Amino acid sequence: MKFRTILTIIGVVIGTSSIIVMVSIGNGAQKSITDELSGIGSVTTLQVYQDLSSMGMTSMGSGKTEDKPILNDDAIKDMKKIDGVVAVTPVVNLSGGEIEVDREQYGVSLMGVDYGVLEDMRYETTSGKKPGANDENSVILGKDILTSLTYTGASTQLTESEVKPEDLIGQNISMTIKRTNANGEEEIKTQKLKVTGVLESTGGNEDYSVIANYNLVTELNEWQTGKKANVKKQGYTQALVTVEDSTVVNAVTTEVEAMEFTVFSMQQILDSMGSVFQMLQILLGGIGGVALLVACIGIVNTMTMSIYERTKEIGIMKVIGASISDIRNMFIAESTMIGLIGGLVGIVISLVLSVLINLIAGFFIGGEGGVTISFITPGLVIFALVFSALVGLLSGVRPAIKAANLSSLDAIRSE
Amino acid sequence: MVETREQKERGSIKIFIQVRDLHKDFKLGKEDINILKGINLDIEQGEMVALLGPSGSGKSTFLNVLGGLVPPTSGDIMIRDYHISEMLENELCLFRREHLGFIFQSYNLISTMTAMENVALALTFAGVKKEIRKKRAIEALEVVGLVDRMGHKPSELSGGQQQRVSIARALVNHPEIILADEPTGNLDSKTSADIMEMIYRLNREENQTFVIVTHDPDTTKYCTKVIHMQDGLIESEVNQ
Ligand SMILES: Nc1ncnc2c1ncn2[C@@H]1O[C@H](COP(=O)(O)OP(=O)(O)OP(=O)(O)O)[C@@H](O)[C@H]1O
Numbered sequence: 001m002k003f004r005t006i007l008t009i010i011g012v013v014i015g016t017s018s019i020i021v022m023v024s025i026g027n028g029a030q031k032s033i034t035d036e037l038s039g040i041g042s043v044t045t046l047q048v049y050q051d052l053s054s055m056g057m058t059s060m061g062s063g064k065t066e067d068k069p070i071l072n073d074d075a076i077k078d079m080k081k082i083d084g085v086v087a088v089t090p091v092v093n094l095s096g097g098e099i100e101v102d103r104e105q106y107g108v109s110l111m112g113v114d115y116g117v118l119e120d121m122r123y124e125t126t127s128g129k130k131p132g133a134n135d136e137n138s139v140i141l142g143k144d145i146l147t148s149l150t151y152t153g154a155s156t157q158l159t160e161s162e163v164k165p166e167d168l169i170g171q172n173i174s175m176t177i178k179r180t181n182a183n184g185e186e187e188i189k190t191q192k193l194k195v196t197g198v199l200e201s202t203g204g205n206e207d208y209s210v211i212a213n214y215n216l217v218t219e220l221n222e223w224q225t226g227k228k229a230n231v232k233k234q235g236y237t238q239a240l241v242t243v244e245d246s247t248v249v250n251a252v253t254t255e256v257e258a259m260e261f262t263v264f265s266m267q268q269i270l271d272s273m274g275s276v277f278q279m280l281q282i283l284l285g286g287i288g289g290v291a292l293l294v295a296c297i298g299i300v301n302t303m304t305m306s307i308y309e310r311t312k313e314i315g316i317m318k319v320i321g322a323s324i325s326d327i328r329n330m331f332i333a334e335s336t337m338i339g340l341i342g343g344l345v346g347i348v349i350s351l352v353l354s355v356l357i358n359l360i361a362g363f364f365i366g367g368e369g370g371v372t373i374s375f376i377t378p379g380l381v382i383f384a385l386v387f388s389a390l391v392g393l394l395s396g397v398r399p400a401i402k403a404a405n406l407s408s409l410d411a412i413r414s415e
Numbered sequence: 416m417v418e419t420r421e422q423k424e425r426g427s428i429k430i431f432i433q434v435r436d437l438h439k440d441f442k443l444g445k446e447d448i449n450i451l452k453g454i455n456l457d458i459e460q461g462e463m464v465a466l467l468g469p470s471g472s473g474k475s476t477f478l479n480v481l482g483g484l485v486p487p488t489s490g491d492i493m494i495r496d497y498h499i500s501e502m503l504e505n506e507l508c509l510f511r512r513e514h515l516g517f518i519f520q521s522y523n524l525i526s527t528m529t530a531m532e533n534v535a536l537a538l539t540f541a542g543v544k545k546e547i548r549k550k551r552a553i554e555a556l557e558v559v560g561l562v563d564r565m566g567h568k569p570s571e572l573s574g575g576q577q578q579r580v581s582i583a584r585a586l587v588n589h590p591e592i593i594l595a596d597e598p599t600g601n602l603d604s605k606t607s608a609d610i611m612e613m614i615y616r617l618n619r620e621e622n623q624t625f626v627i628v629t630h631d632p633d634t635t636k637y638c639t640k641v642i643h644m645q646d647g648l649i650e651s652e653v654n655q
């Protein structure tokens with residue numbers, strides 16, 4: 001192979017690998033952020049809140065709340081009827097609980113959900129099992145529940161207890177809550193909780209909470225505040241809607257929003273980020289594209305040189321019977337090969353680069369399980385290969401036509 | 416051979432190549448210079464024609480027009496039943512591939528290819544399969560006595576050997592006509608005689624028609640027809 005051809009191929013290699021690496025970095029950024037966000041609460045879980053403005057209106061005491069819907073059991077029933085919805089549960093929270101494990105005190109908050117639909121929700125246990133529908137006092141522990149933040153002077157330290165939440169499975173733990181009664185005296189209530197499992201990390205509040213039965217949490221809340229909960233009138237502050245799969249998230253979101261509730265889902269964030277990443281990829285791909293354009297000019301130049309050099313050869317071929325298309329195809333095949341070989345080598349190089357980038361980034365950023373800065377999809381590989389071959393082919397067309405149209409006699413006479 | 420032109424045209428003897436009032440002008444600046452000024456010629460199948468004449472008389476130009484490498488300005492060329500003078504470039508390519516072989520003074524071999532590859536190249540464009548190409552190329556090299564050199568590049572061969580490779584290349588398609596422009600022009604008299612003997616043998620054995628441009632009166636002894644050109648016209652035509 002001619003040195004000149006090798007240089008041209010190197011041009012294509014640089015062009016192709018810069019496109020791949022650039023786009024792979026866009027891909028990687030998207031992937032790592034998407035993975036991160038998908039971790040925070042399942043993508044298939046929607047958080048529904050009472051419309052914030054309606055809450056404002058009730059607190060203003062106008063007394064007229066009928067025109068704004070209330071997030072009560074009727075609303076939950078209605079949401080259950082929406083296509084694609086698997087489970088709906090109200091959420092009640094209780095904070096300020098304390099448990100004692102291994103003579104250490106840990107503050108906990110309870111998250112009460114409807115145990116009747118717990119089986120259908122995307123809460124998975126890493127060990128143990130979920131409580132049944134009627135297990136009033138059974139709970140699942142968040143995985144970080146025994147991790148406490150201790151403040152020592154200026155620095156914050158994360159201390160993990162010797163005891164793992166898993167060790168508590170099957171045991172009864174007692175939780176205490178306090179209240180101040182009408183006489184200003186402090187009262188303490190102790191509640192036994194039976195641990196049945198540990199929750200898989202969701203990346204959200206659940207990790208630091210105890211998932212408990214809705215009825216139990218309501219009961220404890222009523223004891224703490226001394227007031228009966230009036231769900232019918234005031235509604236729940238929050239409900240969780242679990243949907244079949246990510247494809248129906250947007251449709252369900254629209255329907256719940258039509259009921260005038262505020263919906264928050266990971267999908268909304270992912271969607272808006274998707275377009276940002278698309279822009280990023282186009283931008284990065286464009287930078288690579290410029291490199292490939294330069295390579296393209298290189299191919300045209302090489303082919304033109306090659307035709308000058310081989311004019312006599314072309315003339316000979318025409319004299320001994322090569323047709324116009326024979327000559328044209330010969331040169332187009334050659335330039336396509338330059339593109340294809342450049343593309344293949346470029347793919348290999350970018351795969352190596354991608355691994356290196358991730359290794360180096362992992363070294364600096366740290367974090368277990370490696371870091372994804374650059375992510376090459378099979379689609380990107382195929383695109384790069386087809387694109388580089390196409391660039392080679394198109395760059396070859398003009399020189400090839402020029403070669404094919406040379407006069408055979410003039411060509412044969414040239415030296 | 417004393418048939419008149421009229422008798423030939425009536426078909427008692429088959430006219431293979433027929434040239435009528437052939438003109439070729441070249442533009443030189445604004446001026447047209449007439450190189451071929453009305454050539455008439457008939458050649459029968461299997462003839463061996465020598466084309467002589469002073470330098471610049473238009474011999475090469477005539478041969479190139481005959482082979483369809485240069486279009487004529489006016490006039491008619493018929494080879495077999497093909498109207499060469501009216502064919503498009505692509506049709507001419509196909510025609511050359513099937514019916515014509517060329518031999519040049521300067522061999523015109525492709526320097527990066529071996530003798531065998533040079534010979535086989537002519538078959539590539541005819542769409543012959545690779546194994547068959549090789550077999551036929553070796554056969555053609557056998558005819559010119561160069562099988563033992565088939566792996567050599569042109570630069571590794573003598574002038575005579577290179578010319579024999581180019582003859583093998585012209586033969587490999589088994590064309591009916593071979594046009595040769597001073598095939599022995601670069602060779603010494605001994606080698607020239609060898610080459611001419613070989614051409615003569617092919618002419619006899621395969622009944623191929625040869626038109627050979629030459630400066631060497633010695634080569635005319637192999638020919639059935641000797642044509643003298645002068646200033647773009649045929650000055651004399653002798654059948655022997
Ligand atoms: N492409 C061309 N453009 C202009 N003039 C040409 C061209 N080709 C040939 N000629 C002119 O035509 C004339 C005849 O050239 P040609 O090559 O046919 O001569 P020849 O008889 O073969 O001579 P020689 O014996 O030296 O090879 C010459 O005067 C030459 O300058």
Ligand SMILES: [Mg+2]
Nearest residue numbers: 474475476596
């Ligand atoms: Mg000449």
